[in-house]
Amino acid sequence: MTNVYNFNAGPSSIPAPVLEKAKNEMFNFEQSGMAVMEMSHRSPLYEKIHFGAMDQLRKIYHIPDEFEVLFLQGGASLQFSMIPLNFLGKNQKASYVLTGSWSEKALKEASALGEVETLSSSKDNQYKYIPETDLSQLSENVAYVHLTSNNTIFGTQWPTFPKKKNVPVIVDMSSDVLSRNLPWEDLDMIYAGGQKNAGMAGVTLVVIRKSLLETANDELPPSLSYKQHAKSDSLYNTPPTAAVYITGLVANWIDECGGVEEMNRRARAKAEMIYNVIDESNDFYTGHAEFSARSTMNITFRLADEQLEKAFLSEAKEAGFVGLNGHRSVGGCRVSSYNAVPLKHVEVLRDFMIDFMKKNR
C-alpha cells in the first residue's frame, strides 16, 4: 500500500490484513448492500459482528466465564471517572499506583469523586521504574487498587502483576492489551482504549469480574453504570459499530497468527532488537526505562544532545519513519511497536539507528 513505517503511539498501526479485509468487506457487509456503519445496531447482521468480536476476544485472551466483556465509549479516559463512580463508596478510599502520566490522570479524576491515596510511586525518579507494590498492606476501607500495566509515555511496563489480596485490582491496559497472557486470578477489571492494540479509536474494551460488577453503585445515571452496560450486552445505546467491527477483525487476525502468545513472542523479539541497539551504542542512545521495567510496547530513549536528537528525528522522517518523536510532555524519542507493527519494519528501523550512529558518533 504505502511505504511508511508507522510507529505512532496511538492511534497507531492496524494490521495490514485487517485493513485489507475491511476494505473488501466493510462497505458491503456480507452482500447486505450496506456498509457496516449503515446498519442498525439492533439488526442480526450487526449482532453477529458485536457478539462475534466479544467471543473472539474471550477465546484469544482466555477470558474466564467469571468476567464480562464490555464495549464502551469515551476512551480509557472516561474509565478514569467511571471506575470511582461505580466502585468508590462514601467511607472508602481508592488506592493508586503512580507509574506515569496516565496513572496521574486516573488518580486526579478519581480525587474529584472521592477519597484517594497513592499506594506507591516511581515519580521520584522520572518514572523510570516500577515501584515495589505489596497488596497485602492495604487497609480495610480500600475500595480498589488501580495500576497502569504499560506506561505509554515513559516506556515502562509491569513485568508481572502483584498478587491479589482482599481488594479488587483494576488495571489500565490501554497500551499493552492483547500483547501478553494475563493472570486473570489476580485481576478484577482491565480496560483499554481501542486505538493502540485493539483496533481503532471509538471503542473502549472493558473486561470486568462479575463479582465486582455486582458491587457497583446502583444509583448512577444508566449510561455511566457498568451494570447497565453489562445488562444490555453493551447495546444500551448505539455502540461505536465500525470500531467494534475493526476490533473483531483484529481479534481474528491475532487468532490466525497464533494467538496472544504469538503476539507476546513477537513483541519481545521486536523490542529486543531496538534495546540491543541502545545497549550496544556506548551511550549514543540512552534508554529512559530501567532494565527491569522496560516496555515491550513503547521504547523510549534519548540522544546525547538536543541537536543530535533533532537530526535523528528529521532524518528518520525523511526515511519514512512515522511517530518516533517522544510524547510532547517529555521529548526524546519513542518507538511504539504494538502488535500490528511488522517485525520487518523494526528491522529497518534498527538498521537506520545503527547507520545514523555510525555517521554521527
Ligand SMILES: *Cc1c(COP(=O)(O)O)cnc(C)c1O
Ligand atoms: C492512550 C492512553 C490512555 C488514554 O486513552 P484515551 O482513549 O485517549 O482516553 C490512557 N491510559 C493509557 C495507559 C494510555 O496509553
